[in-house]
Amino acid sequence: MVPNAIETVALKKIYGSHMAVNHVSLIVRRGEIFGFLGPNGAGKSTVVKMLLGLVTPTAGTARLLGHSYREVSIRRQIGYLPELFRFPPWLRVQEVLTWHQKLSGLTPNLGQVRDILQQVGLEGRESHRVKSLSKGLQQRLGLGVALIGDPVLLFLDEPTSAMDPLGRHEMSQLFKAMRKQGRTIFLNSHLLSDMEHLCDRVALIDHGNILYTGTLQAALQNQHGGYRIFLDQLPEACLADLSQHDLSLHPVGEYWHFPYAREKLPVLHQILAHHAIDVYEVEKDKKSLEDWFLESLETDDPVHGPTHEPKLLRKDERRA
Amino acid sequence: MRNIRLIAQMSINEMSRRKILPILGIMTLGFFVLFDFVIGGQSSAAVPGNPLSNLATVVGDKVMAAFFVNLFIGFMAIFIVSGAITPEVDNGTLLVILARPLKRWQIIAGKWLAVLVMQVVMIPILVIVTSIIVHAYFPHQSIPLPALMGTILSFLEEGWILSLLALLGSVFLSQVANGIMIGLAFIINFIVGSMAQLVHHSLILQIVSPTLSLLMPTNELYRRALFEWSGGISNPFLLSALGPFGVTHPPAGSIAIYAIIYTGIIFAITCRSFARLDV
Numbered sequence: 001m002v003p004n005a006i007e008t009v010a011l012k013k014i015y016g017s018h019m020a021v022n023h024v025s026l027i028v029r030r031g032e033i034f035g036f037l038g039p040n041g042a043g044k045s046t047v048v049k050m051l052l053g054l055v056t057p058t059a060g061t062a063r064l065l066g067h068s069y070r071e072v073s074i075r076r077q078i079g080y081l082p083e084l085f086r087f088p089p090w091l092r093v094q095e096v097l098t099w100h101q102k103l104s105g106l107t108p109n110l111g112q113v114r115d116i117l118q119q120v121g122l123e124g125r126e127s128h129r130v131k132s133l134s135k136g137l138q139q140r141l142g143l144g145v146a147l148i149g150d151p152v153l154l155f156l157d158e159p160t161s162a163m164d165p166l167g168r169h170e171m172s173q174l175f176k177a178m179r180k181q182g183r184t185i186f187l188n189s190h191l192l193s194d195m196e197h198l199c200d201r202v203a204l205i206d207h208g209n210i211l212y213t214g215t216l217q218a219a220l221q222n223q224h225g226g227y228r229i230f231l232d233q234l235p236e237a238c239l240a241d242l243s244q245h246d247l248s249l250h251p252v253g254e255y256w257h258f259p260y261a262r263e264k265l266p267v268l269h270q271i272l273a274h275h276a277i278d279v280y281e282v283e284k285d286k287k288s289l290e291d292w293f294l295e296s297l298e299t300d301d302p303v304h305g306p307t308h309e310p311k312l313l314r315k316d317e318r319r320a
Numbered sequence: 321m322r323n324i325r326l327i328a329q330m331s332i333n334e335m336s337r338r339k340i341l342p343i344l345g346i347m348t349l350g351f352f353v354l355f356d357f358v359i360g361g362q363s364s365a366a367v368p369g370n371p372l373s374n375l376a377t378v379v380g381d382k383v384m385a386a387f388f389v390n391l392f393i394g395f396m397a398i399f400i401v402s403g404a405i406t407p408e409v410d411n412g413t414l415l416v417i418l419a420r421p422l423k424r425w426q427i428i429a430g431k432w433l434a435v436l437v438m439q440v441v442m443i444p445i446l447v448i449v450t451s452i453i454v455h456a457y458f459p460h461q462s463i464p465l466p467a468l469m470g471t472i473l474s475f476l477e478e479g480w481i482l483s484l485l486a487l488l489g490s491v492f493l494s495q496v497a498n499g500i501m502i503g504l505a506f507i508i509n510f511i512v513g514s515m516a517q518l519v520h521h522s523l524i525l526q527i528v529s530p531t532l533s534l535l536m537p538t539n540e541l542y543r544r545a546l547f548e549w550s551g552g553i554s555n556p557f558l559l560s561a562l563g564p565f566g567v568t569h570p571p572a573g574s575i576a577i578y579a580i581i582y583t584g585i586i587f588a589i590t591c592r593s594f595a596r597l598d599v
Contacts, residue, residue, distance in 0.1 A: 015598075049598075049599070052418075052419050053418075054415065054418055054419070054598070054599045055598040055599070056596065056598060072421050072422070072423055073421055074421075075419060075420060075421040076421045078419070080415075080416070080419035082412055082415040082416060082419075084411075084412040084415070085412035085413075085415050085416050086411045086412045086413045087413070087416070088330070088333075088334060088337070088413070090334075090337040099326070099330065100416070100420065102322075102326050103323065103326060103417065103420040103421075103422060104420055104421060105322075105421060142416070145416060
């Protein structure tokens with residue numbers, strides 16, 4: 001059986017008196033794009049850095065591609081794009097890539113360098129110096145460096161934060177293509193639109209705690225958003241009548257929001273009919289990803305979802 | 321070894337691109353020209369029938385040259401090495417490197433190796449060219465090869481220790497804080513060592529000076545280098561007439577062995593500290 005791409009068990013990091021990451025347990029399967037969502041300072045980057053051996057966990061353990069995260073050699077199969085990084089500004093684009101090929105223990109391969117540059121949209125810029133590249137282009141170069149050695153697992157920390165919409169679209173296509181090739185992508189981001197379109201599953205983290213793990217569809221399905229009622233006008237008498245039935249309607253742009261369950265719709269219908277109000281359309285109010293994200297963080301209460309509590313198996317247990 | 325070499329190459333490349341190497345080369349050349357000019361003037365004023373007077377002149381010049389080498393070593397540690405780790409962690413340069421399959425001690429070794437290479441090239445050039453200039457104007461004041469080698473070794477060990485201490489400091493401190501700390505420790509060590517040349521009856525000084533020498537043996541290595549370079553025990557001026565700038569109590573030759581052990585310990589501490597650093 002092919003081991004999971006990432007398995008973490010109760011990862012914890014404390015800086016002084018600050019709990020940065022608290023008992024994070026995750027499973028990321030091979031070949032999926034896994035989104036790691038959370039506000040700034042939630043602990044996303046710390047988790048990634050612990051997995052890459054850049055930060056020592058206070059407690060807990062992790063396995064990457066079936067190996068301990070402490071094994072230096074496993075990094076040959078891993079690519080990493082940090083949120084903040086810098087390449088020596090005097091180096092040329094091609095030199096950056098060949099130098100990282102050497103650091104990965106590979107023989108410099110200009111063919112692979114050209115392929116990577118084409119993938120990240122930097123073809124023709126081989127001889128450009130890093131200092132001459134815009135921030136977005138440097139981020140593309142960072143992604144190119146992460147792709148050196150054909151990694152099967154990629155950690156991308158805010159990979160498109162400096163890119164324009166076109167660049168983000170191109171990178172989305174690239175990530176999807178990489179998923180098709182069977183690579184696993186661990187995507188750290190607070191760009192919800194990217195997450196929504198790309199990720200097979202997500203985890204939501206805040207104050208170091210995992211609040212949710214699962215698909216975004218499942219998260220949004222569980223959210224009741226009420227109904228959108230399209231009508232012309234709503235007299236005060238009608239609103240008072242609704243209030244007597246412990247109901248309300250709230251104006252939102254072109255429609256009125258009815259924040260109740262389906263069972264309350266007949267009552268609403270009766271009251272509106274009583275006041276001779278024409279209803280043109282009624283539709284389910286789907287909550288956006290942003291609504292879900294904000295509400296999950298505001299409640300500060302773990303959203304019930306298919307959160308995994310994985311247990312690291314010994315070799316013999318895995319075989320069994 | 322390959323990874324160490326790669327890090328060292330990149331560090332040397334960086335020193336070159338940042339114009340550190342050309343500036344060092346130009347300033348060293350400037351020193352040689354000035355030194356030659358001054359020595360030339362002294363030789364024309366030399367007293368042919370008074371070899372002791374000429375010896376005093378040459379020893380004075382060598383003390384100045386040794387002081388220049390000492391500053392060269394100090395500047396190299398303060399301005400080049402003191403920013404080797406923390407600033408590169410802060411600006412993200414090391415993040416992309418540390419995610420590669422290489423061990424952290426290899427980064428320390430590579431960065432240190434780059435400085436060692438520079439010192440191995442520059443310090444012998446400084447000592448040998450200065451000695452040649454002296455010999456050109458005062459042919460009877462040549463230095464025997466073993467003494468020359470001893471001088472170079474002592475200066476090199478001083479440079480290795482100072483750069484390694486700066487590297488250790490750079491794991492914990494910002495470049496400025498580390499530079500100030502290393503610079504002041506270097507100067508304090510030198511001043512205390514110089515005072516100990518003058519004052520022999522101060523009990524406190526006789527305790528503080530050896531303790532400092534154990535903790536940071538740069539001053540002892542400098543005095544040893546100066547002692548070797550100036551003719552050693554046969555030179556009366558060095559031992560008595562130069563006051564704080566002389567060598568009244570020459571450090572034993574075993575200081576070289578102590579320096580090697582000290583270097584090994586500090587290297588191990590630096591590697592361990594960096595391995596534990598959260599980046």
